[in-house]
């Protein structure tokens with residue numbers, strides 16, 4: 001599954017939609033809408049979930065929609081927005097958390113408290 005996510009799946013040499021490639025979706029295959037398993041185009045039902053498969057094209061348009069929604073998410077934190085403190089500690093220890101959250105398009109602030117040596 002991870003290999004699919006990172007688009008490192010099989011290389012067939014066929015010319016493909018670069019987005020499809022990146023998402024690891026082959027428009028000529030079928031996919032289970034529940035578990036995401038990939039099937040040959042002539043198979044109509046997921047063996048694991050026993051539900052009807054969707055075409056690769058359909059899965060691709062769904063995935064593209066999702067991706068667009070994801071990247072259009074704002075990374076700005078407005079003054080009115082509620083904030084939650086999730087972790088305290090040294091700035092250099094917290095930086096990885098901020099990066100992790102940013103990967104999921106979740107904005108995070110690292111705020112100094114007393115004893116913080118950064119001075120504006």
Ligand SMILES: [Zn+2]
Pocket residue numbers: 032033034035036037046047048049050
């Ligand atoms: Zn399934």
